[in-house]
Amino acid sequence: MSKKRYFIQIAYDGSLYHGWQIQPNAVTVQELLDKAMSTFFRQDIETLGCGRTDAGVHATEFYAHFDVENIAEEKVLAAVAGINAMMPYQIAAKRIIPVADDAHARFDATARAYKYYIHFEKDPFKLNRSWLVKDKLDVDLMNQAAKELLNYTDFSCFSKSNTQTFTNNCKIVKAEFEELKDGLVFTIEADRFLRNMVRAIVGTLVRIGKKEITVQDFKNIINSKNRSNAGQSVPACGLYLVKVEYAYL
The missing domain is CATH 3.30.70.660 (Pseudouridine synthase I, catalytic domain, C-terminal subdomain)
Structure with a gap:
């Protein structure tokens, strides 16, 4: 089974975080999401977001793409509850969507x-x-x-x-x-x-x-x-x- 790409849709209250994107010496949404997903899937997961929100900015709809290796698709799609259990209440995973291997959360967005x-x-x-x-x-x-x-x-x-x-x-x-x-x-x-x-x-x-x-x-x-x-x-x-x-x- 080869590596497969997915989108994850999330929502978050940005009040406690220094924006979306991983930064040194600051807690960010991406950092916490990547840690939760890496723990759940038992492999290193690195997401790439549809954009970057600044510190304190919120999102009711945000997408990121990620790749998973050697896990059946039905298990990946059913992972939302498990990922949510590992994240703070201020960050919520909504759904995981299978996409083409070259799909890109940032560059493929047509409107925001x-x-x-x-x-x-x-x-x-x-x-x-x-x-x-x-x-x-x-x-x-x-x-x-x-x-x-x-x-x-x-x-x-x-x-x-x-x-x-x-x-x-x-x-x-x-x-x-x-x-x-x-x-x-x-x-x-x-x-x-x-x-x-x-x-x-x-x-x-x-x-x-x-x-x-x-x-x-x-x-x-x-x-x-x-x-x-x-x-x-x-x-x-x-x-x-x-x-x-x-x-x-």
């Missing part, structure tokens, strides 16, 4: 979506789950600016500097705020995202909501391709990766 949550009154149950904003925001104005994102492809102004990407071009197909009973949620969907991009976009849109800058200023910031012109990177606690799409899943 994030949500960012904002609340306006102190709430202990939103700690590490949402960003508390004490200012009144003009949501209509923020949505007017958010629509402009669909007209651009180069988002250098919202990208963390010194990244290893070959291009800062992304195709955004949705970007809008929705008013909730106790706050706001911003949903954004694109074919790909740059490092820190969503948090920088939200930070800039909130400046529009506070009427510190105009929609025209927002367009000028995008055209400048300069990160220093955009708004602050908002706190990680409100950000959730909520969808990753593949043509074959």
Whole structure:
């Protein structure tokens, strides 16, 4: 029986972790997942994720691929409960899916979506789950600016500097705020995202909501391709990766 590739779908509360990707001297989601899977399958398992979330960022849908050797497929597919038993409660395996040997969790993803949550009154149950904003925001104005994102492809102004990407071009197909009973949620969907991009976009849109800058200023910031012109990177606690799409899943 030869080595076989699978996807694992997981969800996690990122509050306690230093992001997805394994790092020295910091506990990460990938580290704990790899340890649990290696123990369960009794062989070294190294996952490769669909992206990298920063410290404190959450995911309701996240995929990683991994290879297993000399284990029957039905046993691998039934391994979710056993893997979950070895991981902290903040990380949950959802399902394991057989894929082609060349399937790639990161490069094969055709779309991703994030949500960012904002609340306006102190709430202990939103700690590490949402960003508390004490200012009144003009949501209509923020949505007017958010629509402009669909007209651009180069988002250098919202990208963390010194990244290893070959291009800062992304195709955004949705970007809008929705008013909730106790706050706001911003949903954004694109074919790909740059490092820190969503948090920088939200930070800039909130400046529009506070009427510190105009929609025209927002367009000028995008055209400048300069990160220093955009708004602050908002706190990680409100950000959730909520969808990753593949043509074959």
